[in-house]
Amino acid sequence: MTAVGLEAYLIVGAILFCLGLIGFLARRNLIVMFLCAEMMLQGVAINLVAFARFRGNLQGQAFVLFIIAVAACEAAIALVLILMLYRRKQSLDVSLWQDMHEAGWEPADDLDDPLPPPPAPEQYPQLQPAGKEPPRKEERTHV
């Protein structure tokens, strides 16, 4: 029996997929949401390559190549769309677009839960300004 079975790789793929799902649903930064979607694709890729290995077929690996190609296209288009959204609101926060919600749904409100204030900027001790520069003696000899 092989040391590492097909099941083990499928489990790793499933864990990565579900972690990506949690991140996509929970995070608010558009870029981080996109990266979580890419992590879901990585989980699927592990599945496909594992099946290719344990069936003796290269079809799974060819599929992963197409996934990479599609992911690159998707990254380009997503980048451009995020750029468009950023130009409108000057922020990468997806909650700013909550006005596009469906009817009868109340958007979340963050004002009640403010962040703790940032630490005050560091105060450095004020030193006396350095004294006047003493006059230099003229060089008598020049080499």
Add this chain to the structure above:
Amino acid sequence: MNLFAQARAGEQVAGRGLIDQLALLLNREWGLLLTLLIGGLAVFLLLPRPRPYPRLYGVAAGVASLVLVAVLILRPMGVSPEVVLFYAFSALSVVSGAMLVTQEAPARAALSFALVVLSTTGLFLLLAAPFLMAATIIVYAGAIIVTFLFVIMLAQQHGHSDADSRSREPALATLTGALLLAVLLYIIRTGHDTGRLDGYVATLRSAQQAETVEEVRRLVDPVEPGNPAGADDNSVLARSQVTLRDLGMRDLANRMMELEQPGWIDLINRKVDDKDAAAKHLDEVKALAAQAEELLLQGRDRLGAAPPREGRLLSNLSGPSAAAPPAEIRRDPKTRVPHLPAENAAHLGRSLYTDFLLPVEIAGTLLLVATVGAIAIAQRPGSKPDDPPTPTSWTNAGPPENTQ
């Protein structure tokens, strides 16, 4: 017997009520549920919040859930370089994935994703896909992540903003992910569980090491004294027939049935007197056990595979055709994993340009369309920025008090 004892005895419970079935499931899969509970708790505690829980609790829960996955969910494997590397790469990828999901600063999240990609490519290398390893590193870690790091640099110059320190519905998101993971892991386990077949194979292998026919009979077909062998349908051969039929491999089950009757029953019940004939008898019995073991190993190889559709020949340019009889696939004799060509890139190229020619062309067209589309959208005359964003979150200009 109460329901839980029945579950431990492995009896069928189809036909019972829903609550009963759920209780049975809970009892049988308690390891899975415990692991997911602790893992979900770890992710929930670590998701960014304005006032986060102490990091230590989340990290401790995460480490505990990783250990539980290794112990309860992954079947124990031996110690070998492959196993050690597999554990290292998969642990690194899961930890980096958790970091990607829970890091506040988006730049750190992007770097964690780079680590996810690198460990995933390590797993690709373990799975005999060196070209994919290189391609993934170049495209993902080299292009996509760098591009998005640039975007983060240009869009959020003051580190992480208020929005990054908050999560949308962390509890529901974690619950959704954990529920999906539970279903996936359960399906993987039941679809690829080789436990029963492995048990039969182990018995047959130890039978082949036996010294006398009596020992073989005791291992393979424990019968009541006085009953002839095969009378109780309790032998390994009979039970493995039932298992093979349950798993849907009727042809193997039929061949096992032919092996058992009349082959096994006649052989094991034969009375032999002199020594030479006894030695030959033992060899015949062991040969039959070897045949049965081979059938079970073939069943194990096919476990979880969908049978190809009748009547359609699939090409063999990407590897052995899925419609080929299982005996034709070349396997490594010890590990029974099919051989993959050593020249991975060459054979992958051949597969792409013969079997997958149309998808390759379509992918090329897709890349072209994406490029044109991206440039076209970005070139649009700059849209006016909206009114200043509502004060639910800071903009990328940082907190209001900070003047720099």
